[in-house]
Amino acid sequence: MALAAWLARGSPQEGAARLLALDVTRDDWRRLARDVAGAGGWLAMLWAGASARGKAARIHAVYQADGHGLVATLELDAGADCPGIEDVFPAAGRMQRAMQDLSGVPSTAADSRPWLRHAAWPPSFHPLVDATPFPPSGEPAVDAYEFVRVQGEGVHEIAVGPVHAGIIEPGHFRFSIVGEKVLRLEERLGYVHKGIERRFTDMQALDGHRLAARVSGDSAVAFSWAYCQALESLCECEVPVRAAYLRALCLEIERIQNHLGDLGALGNDAGFVFGLTQFSRLKELFLRQVEAALGQRYLFDAVVPGGMSNGIGDDGAQELAEHVALLAIEARQLKNIYDEHPGVRDRFVGAGQLTPGLARRLGLIGLAGRASGISCDARADLPSHPYELLGVRKAVQDTGDVAARVTVRFDELQESCRLIGLILERLPRGPHRVDEGVPAADKLAVGWVEGWRGPAIVALEVAADGRVSRCHPHDPSWQNWPALEHAVIGNIVPDFPLINKSFNLSYSGHDL
Amino acid sequence: MLKTLHYIASIGIVSEQPPSGDDSLRLREDVNQRILAVLGRALCIRHVDAGSCNGCELEIHALNNPVYNIEGIGIKFVASPRHADLLLVTGPVSRNMEAALLRTYEATPDPKLVVAIGDCGCTGGIFGESYACRGRVSNVVPVNVAVPGCPPNPTRILQGILTAVTHGAGDAAVGG
Numbered sequence: 001m002a003l004a005a006w007l008a009r010g011s012p013q014e015g016a017a018r019l020l021a022l023d024v025t026r027d028d029w030r031r032l033a034r035d036v037a038g039a040g041g042w043l044a045m046l047w048a049g050a051s052a053r054g055k056a057a058r059i060h061a062v063y064q065a066d067g068h069g070l071v072a073t074l075e076l077d078a079g080a081d082c083p084g085i086e087d088v089f090p091a092a093g094r095m096q097r098a099m100q101d102l103s104g105v106p107s108t109a110a111d112s113r114p115w116l117r118h119a120a121w122p123p124s125f126h127p128l129v130d131a132t133p134f135p136p137s138g139e140p141a142v143d144a145y146e147f148v149r150v151q152g153e154g155v156h157e158i159a160v161g162p163v164h165a166g167i168i169e170p171g172h173f174r175f176s177i178v179g180e181k182v183l184r185l186e187e188r189l190g191y192v193h194k195g196i197e198r199r200f201t202d203m204q205a206l207d208g209h210r211l212a213a214r215v216s217g218d219s220a221v222a223f224s225w226a227y228c229q230a231l232e233s234l235c236e237c238e239v240p241v242r243a244a245y246l247r248a249l250c251l252e253i254e255r256i257q258n259h260l261g262d263l264g265a266l267g268n269d270a271g272f273v274f275g276l277t278q279f280s281r282l283k284e285l286f287l288r289q290v291e292a293a294l295g296q297r298y299l300f301d302a303v304v305p306g307g308m309s310n311g312i313g314d315d316g317a318q319e320l321a322e323h324v325a326l327l328a329i330e331a332r333q334l335k336n337i338y339d340e341h342p343g344v345r346d347r348f349v350g351a352g353q354l355t356p357g358l359a360r361r362l363g364l365i366g367l368a369g370r371a372s373g374i375s376c377d378a379r380a381d382l383p384s385h386p387y388e389l390l391g392v393r394k395a396v397q398d399t400g401d402v403a404a405r406v407t408v409r410f411d412e413l414q415e416s417c418r419l420i421g422l423i424l425e426r427l428p429r430g431p432h433r434v435d436e437g438v439p440a441a442d443k444l445a446v447g448w449v450e451g452w453r454g455p456a457i458v459a460l461e462v463a464a465d466g467r468v469s470r471c472h473p474h475d476p477s478w479q480n481w482p483a484l485e486h487a488v489i490g491n492i493v494p495d496f497p498l499i500n501k502s503f504n505l506s507y508s509g510h511d512l
Numbered sequence: 513m514l515k516t517l518h519y520i521a522s523i524g525i526v527s528e529q530p531p532s533g534d535d536s537l538r539l540r541e542d543v544n545q546r547i548l549a550v551l552g553r554a555l556c557i558r559h560v561d562a563g564s565c566n567g568c569e570l571e572i573h574a575l576n577n578p579v580y581n582i583e584g585i586g587i588k589f590v591a592s593p594r595h596a597d598l599l600l601v602t603g604p605v606s607r608n609m610e611a612a613l614l615r616t617y618e619a620t621p622d623p624k625l626v627v628a629i630g631d632c633g634c635t636g637g638i639f640g641e642s643y644a645c646r647g648r649v650s651n652v653v654p655v656n657v658a659v660p661g662c663p664p665n666p667t668r669i670l671q672g673i674l675t676a677v678t679h680g681a682g683d684a685a686v687g688g
Contacts, residue, residue, distance in 0.1 A: 120607030121643050134643035140610035162612050165591035167559045167572050170609060191608045192563045195644030211638055217567025217663070261573065274516055280577035281526055287574075297665060298567060337515055508565045511608075 003039035003065055006032055010070060014233045016226075016448035018382045019069040026083060029074050033061070033085040041065025042363045042376070043089040045478070046096065048103035049444070050461050050470035053129045054078060057105045061085070061092075062446065062457065069382055071446055076105065084109035091363045091479040102197065103128045116190040116511060119143035127198045128470075150176035150184050158493065162191045166497075169507035173496075180492040185485045193511040200471035205231055205439050205462040206305055208471060212458060213300045215473045216509030221247070221254040222451025223458065223473055223509075224303040229384065229447035230460040231305050234439035241428045243307030244385045249423045250299045250308075252416040253290055255452040256327070257283060257298070259413045262504050266406055267338065269498040270347035278334060286327060293320040307433030321424040328417035335410045348403035352487040352499030355400050362483040366454015366476040368503050371408045372400035378450035390419055405502040412452075439466065453477065453506065475509030527581035531667050533675035537657050539650065555587045555677055558596035558620065562613045562652075563603030563645065567663040568630040572600065574666040587673065593619040598676060600669075601653070604632040604639040605646040617653045625676045628658040629669060637662065 010020030024032055033043070041063050049058035056078045063070045076082065084107045086093035096107035097115035104126035106112065117123065119141035121134070150157075155178050162170035172188040196215060200208055212227035213220040225247050232239060239247075260283035267275020287297040293316035294302060301309055312320075338344055354364060359372035369376060379392040395411035397404035441464040449456050454476025463469040484503055488496055559572060575582040576589070590596050593616045605613055617626070628649035631637040636647030649655050659672035 118608045120610070125643065127643050140607070140614060142611050162609065163560055163593075163616050167569055167576075167589060169561050169564070169566055169569065170612065191612070192561065192603065192606050193608050193644050194563055194604060194606055194639045195642045196639070198644070199639060199642065214565040214567065214638055214662075217565035218570060220567070257570075261570070274520065276576075277578050278519065278523070280574070281523070281579060284574060284577045284579045298570060298663065300567065300662060333515075333519065337519065340515070506566065511606075 001031065001035055003035050003041065006035060007066065007068060007070065010068075013069070013071045013446060014443060015230050015446035016069065016382055017384055018067065019071060019446055019448070021071045021073065021444075024072050024074050026074060026076075029061075029072070029083045030085055030088070032063075032072055033088040036063045036065045036070070037088050039065050040360075042365060043085070043092055043479070044069065044365075044455060045457050045459070045472070045474035046092055046099070047459060047472040047474070048099050048105045048128070049073075051103065051129050052131075053104070053126070055129075057103065059099070059105060060444070060459065064376065064381070067381060069446070069448060071444070073444075081105070082107040086111075089363050090361075091482055094482065095478060102126060113146060116193050118190055127195060145188055147174045147186050147188070148184070152178075154178045155183065171507050175493060175496075177493060180494070182488050182491055182493060182496070185488050187481055187485060189481065189507060190511050192508050194508075196512045197470075197472060200468045203468050204466050205234075205460070205468050206436065206466070208460075208468050209304055210301060212471075212473060213303075215512065216475055216506040217298070217300075218258055218506065219254065219451040219453060219456055219475070219509060220298060220300045221250045221303060222449045222456035224301070225251065226447035226449040226456045226458040227460065227471070227473070228303055228305050229449065230445040230458050231439055231462075232436060233445045234443060234460065234462055235305070235437040236440075237306060237434065237436045239307045240431045240434055241386070242311070242430045243432045245423050245427050246308045246312065246432060247303055248386055248390070249312075249420060250294070250302050251449065251451070252419050252423070254299060255416045256286065256324075256413055258452040258504075259409045259416075260286065262501065263334075263406065263409055263413070265501050266402070266498065267344065269501050270344045272341060272344050275334070275338065275344075282327060282330060286323065289320055289323040292316060304433065306436035307431070309433075311432040312427075317424045317427060321421055324417045324420045328414055331410065331413050331417075338406070345403070347495070347498060348406055349401060351402040351495050352491060352502060353399070353401040354483060354487050356398055358486060359400055359483065362486060363479050364483045365479045367408055367412070367452065368405060368480050368483070369454065370395055371397045371404040373398035378448055378455050382448055384449065386423070390422055392419065402498060402502040442469075451476075453504070454480070473509070473512070475506050477505040477510040481505050481510060526578050527584055528579055530580075530585050530674070531671045533678045534671045535675065537659055537672050537675050539655050539658050555598060555673070556590045556596050557587060557598045557600050557673070558590055558593045558616070559600045559602070560613055560616050561602050562609045562649065563606035563639070564630065564632065568602040568633070571663045571666050571669060572602070572629065575670060580666050580670060582670065593617075594621065596620050596624070598625040598627060598673065599653075600627050600629055600673070601649045601655075602629045602633055603649075604636040604641075605649055605652045607644055607646060610646055610652055613652055625657075626653055626655045627672050627676050628655045629672065630664060631660050631662045634658040634660045
């Protein structure tokens with residue numbers, strides 16, 4: 001069936017703009033995946049809905065194709081497995097393994113190793129379907145994970161992590177190398193699994209935005225907005241236009257904060273300490289300006305149900321606009337210095353390459369996707385108010401190497417500065433918060449916001465008593481971590497930190 | 513090259529004065545004279561993310577920027593616990609990181625200090641204790657100083673570190 005026929009069968013889906021809902025049969029599940037892939041679409045996320053042990057499970061997959069987000073739902077019989085789609089979308093493999101670990105829904109995929117479950121709880125316990133009490137914790141244990149072994153003359157392994165050498169989140173990397181060349185990288189993640197999805201079910205839906213903001217601290221605005229977007233659509237609450245503009249302001253601030261931090265760190269990883277010094281200085285000054293205007297350096301609890309926790313004063317807005325205009329000029333000067341530095345170019349160009357063909361095959365998304373020619377950005381493709389009025393210019397490169405990811409960051413930094421100028425210039429008057437109302441029970445809503453790393457998507461279901469019955473936040477790192485394994489093949493081990501930083505994927509947002 | 517040098521000269525030095533310690537952050541008073549004599553004004557810190565959302569890490573990073581310039585006061589972040597005097601631990605300790613945190617603690621030579629950073633490190637924060645979380649850092653390793661905040665700003669983090677290496681009610685850095 002052509003994609004258009006699937007889209008024609010869809011009905012409106014609660015949540016972000018341009019979403020369609022589609023109930024499918026077991027046979028349709030894989031057909032739909034193949035048709036989406038055939039039409040150039042990609043898998044956005046995959047999860048099991050609210051359920052209890054022994055009960056039938058509902059599984060959902062969200063695709064983006066042809067200018068729509070498509071939310072497919074399959075009712076599984078109790079005990080049935082999920083038809084695997086990892087052959088169509090390789091990133092689905094780990095999502096299916098996580099679904100087995102947390103919801104007890106197995107898949108037909110050949111790789112059935114646990115993913116988020118290490119040794120801390122037994123395989124018989126599925127935190128999203130089993131009622132308390134939690135299994136007793138014994139001595140902290142380390143399990144034996146079966147890494148894929150590479151064999152041959154001169155091949156050996158380097159095991160790194162979970163505690164890394166820098167100020168960075170924990171994860172394990174197993175390199176199989178010959179000499180200095182990487183033959184294979186296998187990641188093992190899940191170390192910072194905090195039980196976030198289970199924790200949501202202890203909370204009232206109207207409080208959940210605080211936890212959503214802490215799914216991945218560097219994407220607090222993106223996730224809290226995506227959460228509130230889902231919740232507000234269940235409440236049929238329309239946020240004031242001023243609040244919508246302020247949310248976009250905060251989202252672009254968050255993008256600038258992260259790009260400033262990473263552009264400095266990338267210079268540092270290429271041996272150009274000047275870059276780290278100047279970008280970290282710019283970032284600090286920007287954080288202080290943000291605090292002066294909005295009351296927080298990092299905007300953890302800025303986005304709340306019904307609008308924004310705080311407004312912005314006219315003076316604060318004016319000073320922020322002036323600061324950002326100067327920041328854009330200074331960032332342009334630093335880009336010139338990076339572009340003209342032969343040592344930096346030597347390290348950036350050609351390192352960690354994902355060609356557009358490979359990137360498409362792997363389902364790469366977000367910032368890294370745009371550096372490999374995949375022109376997707378929800379601010380332009382599935383725009384939520386006010387983005388449809390702002391005309392976001394996507395930053396796209398097609399060489400897919402560290403240099404391309406650096407260029408995309410520089411370009412997005414400039415674009416965010418432009419957008420902030422535009423937002424503050426057009427900022428409508430009026431309230432910044434309204435009463436959010438009461439969420440409808442037992443309906444699924446999906447929030448979708450383009451964070452700095454890529455789409456931050458949140459699926460939300462609320463129980464009749466106002467509690468969260470299921471909340472599934474999805475970080476784009478789920479798609480891009482497996483692609484990183486491909487990006488380092490054939491590179492030398494000392495380039496790994498640089499390549500890794502050029503993606504700067506989330507551990508917390510992935511491990512949940 | 514000239515552009516780079518010109519840029520450096522035009523910016524100049526932006527570093528600020530460090531804060532003093534704050535005794536209200538102290539949990540344990542077992543910092544003995546030997547630590548203080550050994551560490552003096554040269555302190556090596558190993559950061560361990562034991563389950564953080566990555567928010568505290570953003571502010572810990574800021575200590576290395578030229579405004580806080582932590583290396584300028586003799587404190588540096590090191591790549592191995594074996595080189596460290598002090599562990600800076602973030603997060604509610606996830607059960608999947610519990611063994612790694614204990615091993616890192618054991619690998620740090622005595623005498624050693626532990627500073628827990630953030631609401632999660634202090635109390636378990638919004639994540640609490642669960643099938644996946646052990647909660648506050650002191651549930652897993654002994655903690656000398658705990659710095660609340662979500663995330664605490666760089667000045668508070670630096671105060672926590674300086675509190676750990678001062679003793680009693682004084683606010684003078686050790687060896688000063």
